[in-house]
Amino acid sequence: MAPYPEQAELSGREFWTLSFLGLLMFFGxxxxxxxxxxxxSMFLPTPWAVAERAVELTFHPFxxxxxxxxxxxxxxxxxxxxxxAAAIGVPLGLAMGWFRWLDAxxxxxxxxxxxxxxxxxVPFAALWFGTGIGGPTLIIFTGAFPxxxxxxxxxxxxxxxxxxxxxxxxxxxxxxxxxxxxxxxxVPSIVAGLRISxxxxxxxxIGAELIVASSGIGYLMVKGQSSISTTTVMSGMIAxxxxxxxxxxxxxxxxxxIEAASGIGx
Amino acid sequence: MALDSRRSxxxxxxxxxxxxxxxxxxxxxxxxxxGPTRFPxxxxxxxxxxxxxxxxxxxxxxxxxxxxxxxxxxxxxxxAVIVGVPLGLAMGFSRRIEAFVNPAxxxxxxxxxxxxxxxxxxxxxLGDAAxxxxxxxxxxxxxxxxxxxxxxxxxxxxxxxxxxxxxxxxxxWLEVLVPGAAPHIxxxxxxxxxxxxxxxxxxxxxxxxxxxGQVLNVAAQDIYPAMILVGMIFVGLCGGGMTWVLGRIxxxxxxxxxx
Numbered sequence: 012m013a014p015y016p017e018q019a020e021l022s023g024r025e026f027w028t029l030s031f032l033g034l035l036m037f038f039g040x041x042x043x044x045x046x047x048x049x050x051x052s053m054f055l056p057t058p059w060a061v062a063e064r065a066v067e068l069t070f071h072p073f074x075x076x077x078x079x080x081x082x083x084x085x086x087x088x089x090x091x092x093x094x095x096a097a098a099i100g101v102p103l104g105l106a107m108g109w110f111r112w113l114d115a116x117x118x119x120x121x122x123x124x125x126x127x128x129x130x131x132x133v134p135f136a137a138l139w140f141g142t143g144i145g146g147p148t149l150i151i152f153t154g155a156f157p158x159x160x161x162x163x164x165x166x167x168x169x170x171x172x173x174x175x176x177x178x179x180x181x182x183x184x185x186x187x188x189x190x191x192x193x194x195x196x197x198v199p200s201i202v203a204g205l206r207i208s209x210x211x212x213x214x215x216x217i218g219a220e221l222i223v224a225s226s227g228i229g230y231l232m233v234k235g236q237s238s239i240s241t242t243t244v245m246s247g248m249i250a251x252x253x254x255x256x257x258x259x260x261x262x263x264x265x266x267x268x269i270e271a272a273s274g275i276g277x
Numbered sequence: 278m279a280l281d282s283r284r285s286x287x288x289x290x291x292x293x294x295x296x297x298x299x300x301x302x303x304x305x306x307x308x309x310x311x312g313p314t315r316f317p318x319x320x321x322x323x324x325x326x327x328x329x330x331x332x333x334x335x336x337x338x339x340x341x342x343x344x345x346x347x348x349x350x351x352x353x354x355x356x357a358v359i360v361g362v363p364l365g366l367a368m369g370f371s372r373r374i375e376a377f378v379n380p381a382x383x384x385x386x387x388x389x390x391x392x393x394x395x396x397x398x399x400x401x402x403l404g405d406a407a408x409x410x411x412x413x414x415x416x417x418x419x420x421x422x423x424x425x426x427x428x429x430x431x432x433x434x435x436x437x438x439x440x441x442x443x444x445x446x447x448x449x450w451l452e453v454l455v456p457g458a459a460p461h462i463x464x465x466x467x468x469x470x471x472x473x474x475x476x477x478x479x480x481x482x483x484x485x486x487x488x489x490g491q492v493l494n495v496a497a498q499d500i501y502p503a504m505i506l507v508g509m510i511f512v513g514l515c516g517g518g519m520t521w522v523l524g525r526i527x528x529x530x531x532x533x534x535x536x
Contacts, residue, residue, distance in 0.1 A: 014436040017371040029376035037381035054400055115286035116293035123294070126517035127509050128475040130391075131490075133482055134497035134505045139315065214389035218479040221394060229392075236395035244395045252387040259387070 056242045064242035065249060073243060074234035076226060082250055085216060085227040088144060092151025093212045100159030100208075101201055105193050107160075108167020109185065121157070129154035129215045130222075137223045147219035147227070154215030155208040162204020166197020202269055206262040213255045228254075317503035325503035334504060335495035337487045339511070345487040346477060347515060349405060353412025354473050361417045361469075362462060365424025366454060375425075382421070390415030390476045394483060403484040408477060415476040416469035423465025427458025460534065463527045470523060474516040489515065 021029070038058055044050050045057040052060070068078040076084075107114040129150055136149040170193055178192045220229025228247055235243030298319075304310045305318035313321065330339045337345070368375040393414045394407075401407035431454065439453045455462075481490020489512050496504035528534075 014433055014440045015370075017373070018436075019372065021372045021376060025373075026376045029373060030380045033377040034380045034384075036377075037384070111286065112289050115289035119290040119294050120297060124513065126474075126520065127513040128471075128478045128516060130475050130479040130482065131493060131509045131512045134493050134508075135316075135502070137497060138500065138502065138505075214391055214475075217389055218391040218475070221391065221479065222482050232392070232395040236399055239399055241396070241399055244399060248388050248392050248396065251389065251392045252384075255389060256387040 053239060054241055056245070061242050061245045061249070064240075065246035068231075068243065068246055074226075074231045078228070078231065078246065078250060081226060081228045081231045082254065085220065085229070086254065088147045088220075088227065089151055089213055089216050091144065092148040092216065093155050093209055095148070096152050096155035096159050096208055096212065097205060100156050101163040101205075104160040104163025104165075104201075105167045105189055105197065108164045108170075108197075109189050109193060114164075121160075125157070129211070130218045133219060133222050136219070142223040142225060146223050147216060150219035151212045151216045155212030158204045158207035158211065159201075160204075162200045162207070163197060166200030166204075167193040169200075170196040199266070199270055199273060202262070202266045206259065206266060209258050209262055210255065213251075213258060217251055314500060314502065317506055321503035322506050325501070325507045329492070329504065329507060335487070335492045342487055342489050342492050343511060343515060346481070346489045347519070349408050349488070350412060350470075350473050350477055350519065352405075353409040353477075354416050354470060356409065357413045357416035357469060357473075358420050358466065361420030362424045362465075365421040365462075365465075366428050366450075366458060368421070369425040369428025369458070370454060386418055390418075390472055391479050394476075394480055397480075398484070403486075408480040408485070411476050411480050412473045415472040419465045419468035419472060420462075421465075423461045423468070424458055427461030427465075428454055430461060431457035456531075459531050463523075463531070466523060466527075467520065470519055471516070474512070474519075478512055 041055075042057055045052060045055045045060075056064075065078070070077060072080075074081070103117070107117055132150055132153045133146075136146040140146045140149055167189075174192055174196065175188060178188050183191065216227075217229045220227040221233055224230045228250055232244050232247035235241075235247060301316075302319055305313070305316060306320060317325070325334075326339075328334055329342075332338075333341075335342070364378070368378055390411060393411050397407040397410045401410060435453060435457065439449055444453070477488070478490045478493070481488040482494050485491040485494070489508055492508040493505060493512075496502075496508055
């Protein structure tokens with residue numbers, strides 16, 4: 012039992028009342044600030060004005076396209092960058108977990124670039140791959156790559172040694188050990204890493220689009236910002252939050268399924 | 278295949294770094310396979326470093342850009358920690374506060390910190406205040422979440438003991454809850470710091486008068502790859518340096534966890 016009364020589980024009714032009051036406070040304070048004129052409505056529109064604008068953006072093109080089209084082009088870039096990060100990061104991580112020399116060679120190189128924020132790659136990304144698809148994709152890649160690699164590596168390093176010994180004794184070569192022992196055993200760790208990757212990748216995408224893109228949800232927000240259309244900026248924020256949330260929910264489902272299948276989740 | 282000793286591992290590491298540096302030198306300076314508009318040669322990077330350090334670039338010398346960026350990080354980070362850690366601790370301790378605050382927090386949490394940049398610019402312009410606000414957002418969420426987790430992870434027996442011994446509220450916080458949650462709090466601070474750097478660089482790339490992001494921005498416009506690389510190197514050094522300092526503080530603050 013909880014030692015302090017503050018820590019006691021709330022009754023369902025109390026929980027929902029408090030949650031509702033909290034939300035009411037949030038939207039109430041926002042509306043009051045907006046309506047009272049303390050913040051001019053140009054800078055802080057009311058919640059319903061934002062909702063109205065978000066709906067309007069679905070059929071009125073802004074910055075060239077409707078909000079769905081911007082979102083689709085963002086998601087396309089995201090999938091490309093994230094896919095590349097997973098396709099390179101996971102195999103490399105597994106191989107580093109198996110071959111010590113590869114680990115010794117790659118780790119110092121990664122350490123050297125670890126603290127360079129993904130967004131700092133924007134100038135080179137634009138210089139090398141332009142501002143269409145290539146540039147933003149590289150930024151997403153730099154954001155999503157490290158967690159994909161690190162978790163695959165950790166997964167491979169902490170595989171039950173008996174499994175590896177058994178495989179070895181039965182005459183499996185390096186390739187078969189990596190594909191048939193390390194990979195299946197590290198799947199839970201890999202998926203956990205991909206969830207982090209996806210979050211960071213999505214976030215880096217927004218940064219890239221704010222700076223160097225000609226379509227996409229970040230671009231929509233920049234245009235909204237330069238025409239001081241706060242409702243458009245906030246609609247963009249909602250769309251970004253919703254898609255980011257959806258990506259996380261999907262991956263979390265996948266993670267649960269895999270954990271259940273491999274018997275970790277119980 | 279398998280290298281047993283740590284020494285040969287370090288040797289391979291040094292060799293790998295040397296190989297990359299050598300390849301860089303060969304591809305740029307010697308053969309010119311990669312042109313100077315794509316990636317700078319080592320000599321050019323040295324020249325760019327000298328230029329920004331002594332003559333200045335993008336309206337400031339190197340140390341001014343570094344100081345400017347570090348100043349904004351520290352201000353935004355400190356503001357986020359001062360608000361976020363107590364809020365997270367309170368949410369972790371009291372179910373009522375958690376129920377009250379959580380819905381709004383859950384609504385705002387999926388919005389990446391970078392997505393606040395346009396709004397911050399509309400509200401506060403391109404000056405320091407907008408960047409501090411965005412850094413605050415970036416660092417706030419991990420501070421809250423990890424402090425919350427920290428309190429929840431405290432052994433219930435400790436709290437029971439504290440209660441049975443009749444500890445006062447003030448001492449409960451200072452001597453049980455904060456130290457108990459400290460490992461998680463520091464994890465949160467490290468994540469916060471990383472998020473803060475990413476956000477700052479993005480904010481400065483979009484518009485600033487000084488700072489490392491601004492160096493990158495001007496260098497990108499001038500198509501000056503050597504200076505871009507210098508900017509990136511210093512972004513990495515500052516981020517790494519601050520993380521190292523935080524690690525020292527962590528060791529100092531939690532002597533009971535030192536190995």
